[in-house]
Amino acid sequence: KGVPLTHDNILSNLRSIIRTIEIDKNSVLFAVLPPFHSMGYCISLFSLLSGIKVAYSPDPTNSATLARGIAKWKATLFISPPSFLKALLKIATQQQLKSLSLIVSGAEKAPQELFDKVADLGRDIQVIEGYGITECSPVLTMNRHGETKIGVGQPIPGVKLRIIHPETHKPLNCNNLGLIIASGPNVFSGYFHHNGSSPFIKLDGKSWYNTGDLGFLNENNHLTISGRLKRFVKIGGEMISLGAIEEALIEEAVAQNWPRPEEGPAFAICFIEPEGEKSQLILLTSSFLTLRDANDALKNQGLSNLYRLSHIKQIEEIPLTGTGKIDYRNLQDQVLEE
Numbered sequence: 129k130g131v132p133l134t135h136d137n138i139l140s141n142l143r144s145i146i147r148t149i150e151i152d153k154n155s156v157l158f159a160v161l162p163p164f165h166s167m168g169y170c171i172s173l174f175s176l177l178s179g180i181k182v183a184y185s186p187d188p189t190n191s192a193t194l195a196r197g198i199a200k201w202k203a204t205l206f207i208s209p210p211s212f213l214k215a216l217l218k219i220a221t222q223q224q225l226k227s228l229s230l231i232v233s234g235a236e237k238a239p240q241e242l243f244d245k246v247a248d249l250g251r252d253i254q255v256i257e258g259y260g261i262t263e264c265s266p267v268l269t270m271n272r273h274g275e276t277k278i279g280v281g282q283p284i285p286g287v288k289l290r291i292i293h294p295e296t297h298k299p300l301n302c303n304n305l306g307l308i309i310a311s312g313p314n315v316f317s318g319y320f321h322h323n324g325s326s327p328f329i330k331l332d333g334k335s336w337y338n339t340g341d342l343g344f345l346n347e348n349n350h351l352t353i354s355g356r357l358k359r360f361v362k363i364g365g366e367m368i369s370l371g372a373i374e375e376a377l378i379e380e381a382v383a384q385n386w387p388r389p390e391e392g393p394a395f396a397i398c399f400i401e402p403e404g405e406k407s408q409l410i411l412l413t414s415s416f417l418t419l420r421d422a423n424d425a426l427k428n429q430g431l432s433n434l435y436r437l438s439h440i441k442q443i444e445e446i447p448l449t450g451t452g453k454i455d456y457r458n459l460q461d462q463v464l465e466e
Contacts, residue, residue: 130320131262133166134226139177140313141265142170144284146178147433149232149256150273151205156227158203160212161186164450166266171207180205188212189453191391195220202227209235209452210242215391217245225249230273232260234266236453237353237371239378243277247269257281259353261339263327265314268339269351279343279352287312290336291345296358297329305344305354309336359456361399361407370397372424373409373435380425381415389414393446396454398463408438410463414445441466 158176159182161168175182183201188208194216198206208216210233220258231246231253238257246255254273259280260266268289273281283289291306292299300306309329315337319327328335342360343353355371362368377395381388388394397414413420419440426435443461447455 129136130317130322131166132264132318132320133316137265137316138173139165140286141267141284142173142177144286144314145170145174145267145270148270148272148284149205149230151178151180153180155205156184156192156201157182157205157207158198159183159199160185160194160197160206160208162186162188162450164294166262167207167260170266178282180231189215189391191215191219195224198228199224199226204229204317205232206230207232207234207282209233210238211236211392211448211452214239214242214245217242218391222251225253226251228253232258234260237375237376241378241382241448259351261310261337261341262370263314263316263337264310264339265316268310278346278348278350281351282349283312284349287314289345289349289351291343292331294342297331299331300344301362302347303344305324306344307357308339308341308353309342309352310339310344311336356383361401361409363407363409366434366448368409368434370399370409372431373397373411373437376413376426376429376431376435379429384425386417387415389445392448393454394444396456396459398456398460400463411434411437411440412446412459412463414443416442 134315157180159171161171163169163172185197204227206228243255244254250330256271257280258267258270260347267284268287269281269283288311290309295305327338329338340357341353342357343351345351355369359370360367374395394413394415398410399407401407422437448460449455
């Protein structure tokens with residue numbers, strides 16, 4: 129699907145970001161994401177429109193080069209998906225990162241491990257997590273500088289969010305899990321040459337973009353993400369979050385000091401739905417792990433027996449997309465083929 133974004137979409141989003149992130153004349157952005165997607169594109173323009181200094185590096189996967197670049201240009205602001213950030217923090221020295229004061233994480237959920245690694249640097253570096261989608265140019269929410277982290281933060285100026293029932297589309301109250309819909313000047317007008325169903329939902333006479341994500345808003349409008357709707361599978365009458373399984377395995381891996389790859393994710397969950405049988409959960413991992421150990425880990429993390437893995441597939445490396453996210457489509461195709 130092509131996502132056409134207008135100048136107004138992008139500029140409105142950048143205006144809101146500039147009002148949300150604390151910068152001054154001494155700020156230096158180190159921009160490393162390629163401009164072939166909306167996050168990298170907006171970061172490339174951010175410094176030009178805000179007036180701060182910027183240095184660029186062409187490959188976000190080359191952690192050694194990134195560490196040297198941050199030190200060389202005395203960068204104060206770094207924006208990246210968690211997968212690239214974790215790889216950078218593993219290889220960079222405290223001396224190389226001493227100029228950083230603010231790290232912004234987006235594109236996928238930031239694990240607690242990332243916040244712990246930044247805290248281990250022993251300096252006053254704040255990590256701000258945000259949430260966005262290509263179709264929204266891309267930022268929708270962001271935690272604010274100096275405030276306690278709650279979920280992925282509040283909507284940036286100009287953005288409105290609602291939570292609705294995934295099936296009935298009935299609006300839900302605070303703290304109720306549902307489908308996230310969004311509106312604002314940053315939201316695109318529709319896919320390019322798209323013949324499928326509309327990406328928009330009509331509510332109270334207004335058009336809202338269907339993000340396809342599940343989450344809830346608290347009383348202060350902080351958004352917490354539960355995951356993509358398509359990354360939930362129904363087992364035993366309950367909606368099981370594949371992302372929650374991955375998070376539980378990561379938590380147990382840290383607690384048990386399991387060996388994991390130096391770079392990239394260690395776990396990815398896919399599923400199969402055999403005809404006439406219940407759905408089966410498949411763990412793909414580059415770490416050596418038995419099925420029993422993996423299921424014991426889920427139990428240790430407090431997940432119910434519905435969160436039970438059926439198979440483990442050992443793979444050399446979990447593939448990533450160009451934006452640093454796990455390439456679930458590729459992995460799901462592999463699982464279905466086998």
